[in-house]
Amino acid sequence: xxxDFLDDGTWNLTLYVAGQTPKSMTAFANLxxxxxxxxxxxxxxxxxxxxxxxxLAQEHQIVAIPTLVRKxxxxxxxxxxxxxxxxxxxxxxxxxxxxxx
Amino acid sequence: xxxxxxxxxxxxxxxxxxxxxxxxxxxxxxxxxxPRSSKAVANVRxxxxxxxxxxxxxxxxxxxxxxxxxxxxxxxxAPTLVREQPIPTRRVIGDMSNEEKLLLxxxxxx
Numbered sequence: 001x002x003x004d005f006l007d008d009g010t011w012n013l014t015l016y017v018a019g020q021t022p023k024s025m026t027a028f029a030n031l032x033x034x035x036x037x038x039x040x041x042x043x044x045x046x047x048x049x050x051x052x053x054x055x056l057a058q059e060h061q062i063v064a065i066p067t068l069v070r071k072x073x074x075x076x077x078x079x080x081x082x083x084x085x086x087x088x089x090x091x092x093x094x095x096x097x098x099x100x101x
Numbered sequence: 102x103x104x105x106x107x108x109x110x111x112x113x114x115x116x117x118x119x120x121x122x123x124x125x126x127x128x129x130x131x132x133x134x135x136p137r138s139s140k141a142v143a144n145v146r147x148x149x150x151x152x153x154x155x156x157x158x159x160x161x162x163x164x165x166x167x168x169x170x171x172x173x174x175x176x177x178x179a180p181t182l183v184r185e186q187p188i189p190t191r192r193v194i195g196d197m198s199n200e201e202k203l204l205l206x207x208x209x210x211x
Contacts, residue, residue, distance in 0.1 A: 014106065020116055022187050022208055028113050046106030047113050 011035075011043045012072035013093075018065045019051045023082050027066040030083035038095050068093070116188050125149075125157040125209070126186035129197075132179035133165040137196055141180035144197040152209050182207075 015031055017024035028047065035043040050057045050065065060069065070077040070093050079092035090096070129145050131138035142161055149157045162170050164179055174183045174192070184191040184207045193206045 017109075017113075020113065020187075020189055025113070025116060025187055029117055032117070045110060047109035048106055049109045052109070 009042055010072070011039050011070065011095075012046070013043060014046045014048055014060075014069045014071055016048050016050055016057070016060070016062045016065060016067045016069065019049060024066050026082040026084065027068070030086070030089065031068060034083065034086060034089055034093075034095075038090070070094070124186065125153050125184065125207075126160075127157060127207075128160045128162060128174065128183045128185060130162045130164055130171070130174070130176045130179050130181045130183070133163065138163075138180060141182075141195075141197045144200070144203075145182055148197075148200055148203060148209075152204065184208075 013031065013035070015024075015027060017027065028045075031045060035045065048056055048060075050062065056062070062069075064080045066080075066082060068079040068083065068089070070079075077092060077094055079089055081088075083089040127145070127149070129142060131141055145159065149159055164171050164176070171177070174181075174185075174190075176183075178194045180195065180197060182193045182197060182203075191207055193203060197203055
């Protein structure tokens with residue numbers, strides 16, 4: 001079993017950005033909104049700024065900015081863009097909308 | 102979780118808190134009501150309406166009327182356009198006639 005998996009079902013999400021730009025801010029704002037609505041109390045957001053740590057782009061195979069990576073739960077999922085299209089973001093994260101069963 | 106993730110998170114949280122509704126806050130410093138000033142004001146207003154309609158605040162500061170305001174953003178030339186929000190701040194100097202360059206400098210319409 002993946003040792004990063006947290007039994008309480010917490011999602012670990014990492015947003016890769018390149019500096020504080022309007023787009024990265026938008027991505028972050030959208031990500032927060034999505035998490036607060038769909039994963040209240042069970043998410044961790046981490047931001048990796050590739051301008052400060054460019055070596056991490058290759059290490060984590062990031063080819064576009066911003067990119068959201070769902071690290072936990074596995075398997076890993078990636079969503080590229082500013083997450084303005086909520087439905088697309090939810091699908092990309094494999095997070096089924098609350099009112100869908 | 103490693104440190105780098107948390108450090109940037111804090112910065113982004115702070116920036117987001119300051120961002121308000123995601124509007125652009127722009128301030129244009131001009132020196133008097135000269136043709137150059139009027140042109141700059143017109144150009145910036147047009148750009149805002151064209152590209153930021155409904156999500157910007159533009160303040161025009163005439164340094165001849167309020168010279169003490171030059172130091173709030175350390176303005177040394179006019180016209181100067183300062184993008185206060187979103188952060189980081191950006192500034193452009195000139196008559197604002199090159200819209201494409203202006204959009205790039207202010208990071209609008211990526």
